[in-house]
Amino acid sequence: MTTIYLAIAEVKGGSLRQVSFELIAAARQASEAGSTVASVLIGSNVSRFANDLAAYGADHVYVVEHDDLTHYNAEAYDASLQAVIQAAQPKAIFLGHTSIGKDLAPLSAASLQAGQISDIIAIDIDAASGSLLYTRPIYAGKAFEQRTFFSSSSVVTIRPNNFPLPTYEAGRTAPVENIAYPAPTLRTVIRDVVTQAAGRVDLSEAKIVISGGRGVKSAAGFKPLEELAEVLNGAVGASRGACDAGYCDYALQIGQTGKVVTPELYIACGISGAIQHVAGMSQSRVIIAINKDPDAPIFQIADYGIVGDLFEVVPILTAQFKQLLKIGPVD
């Protein structure tokens, strides 16, 4: 019997989310040689993704399929994962620190009476003790901590975009094992799901984020930012100032309250750079600040700063990027 590590895959909008593969990488990193990293697919009509997971390194794929699992329902998913855990007896369970993963993980941890370390960005081995150290941001990234487990079984959620993808091996296969849906009595019923506009890039997974602050002045002021986001295939975010002023939905808020983002490129438009906002974006790889106020604190952390009116600068930037990326009419 080899030791089993579970990596809970996620399907969204009819395809596997990238974090499903990152989880295989993270689980592999935490496992000792010779262990089995098994992906888990929970949903309806999801077994078709098993080959992709195998190609990205899953040694085994557990599948739980049922109509009750079409949308995430905590009770239905929890019962399904429990059934897989019963079958696999895993040493550790890895989930994404995503809407689904962060909801599901504590249910499993509580059932197993296991420790859980959430939202990790790295796994290292302590040279002295040989134990695994899990690094995670705290205070929304104002500091980091390393934690370790005492429990025999462990639950981990990983932050998307932080673990490198495993090597893709075309044609690699893995055994697929179907686990019967345990059909629990559901006290929670999903009435409907309103999905956000098609094609919109999710903020927490976006490679490029264009963010607006009080400087956008109104809801309509987000328009030039949205246009730039469309050209760059990025997502639009906002500071607490913009959300509190009612210019945008709280779902866009980036900061210690709100979302923490770590994109390749972060473009802050009309954002002063309050500590609580910076906490949510300072780990971005490249930061651009566009602000009228030359003394705005955001310039202290920006790689590139443009002192100017965002309503003038952003449309020019959009036009130039369009030309560079050969989008739309090129003259």
Added chain:
Amino acid sequence: MNIIVLAKQTFDTEEKIVIEQGTISEDGVKFVLNPYDEYAVEQAIQLRDEHGGRVTVIAIGPERAAEALRTALAMGADDAVLIDDGGAALDEHTVAQILYAHVGQQAYDLILGGNFSVDNGSGQVAIRLAKLLGIPHVGSITKLVIQDRQAEVERDAEGDTERLTVALPALFTAQQGLNEPRYPSLQGIMKAKRKPFQQLSLADFDSPSIVSASQEPLTARVAVFSPPPRQAGKRLSGTPSEQTQQLIELLQTEAKLFT
């Protein structure tokens, strides 16, 4: 309707984090009621005003956490319970077990908490508690209406909105947008001083007959450190169009983007 609110005291989000001798300094730090818990307290007060009943706010933490509970009482909660941990290094498992030992003895219809705490940010405790209590939960809600012991909620799922109905008793965690938390009024602050305030300590939960499982932490911090500081980079100059042109060039040559 009896409503329990799970609360935590956290650093104010405008605070910088200073690490001294391997620990996070609390010197001169302003503490607040965790912003996500404020939404939970506000929702509980609104539901009590609509349906009757009591709002009890519970926190686990050091003595200073009493201040966050006073804030909740000043907002309008009816009574508070502080489980003083004496500054012990607990983990989410332990906190959930202690809450379970306490809440499991109470009569409740509804439990509300924040989506996560702005300090530790793991978002585990409330959901673990729901599981231990054997009640359904919905995390990250932006709307909550109660009718005939049924809750109608909206859950924020990374921008998607899921509409669900849940039979009470149930637990929900509050996401931004759920409501606009009120500021405590002067009268509220005065009244809070006379409201029931129960003080417990970890010793009150020692008996194995109360707690079904181990309270020993299952994870622990071994190190804490600051992120590498960011340096101010290049300030561009020229006309707006020259600046943006320069910017795109630098993104390509230096940052290796859009190449």
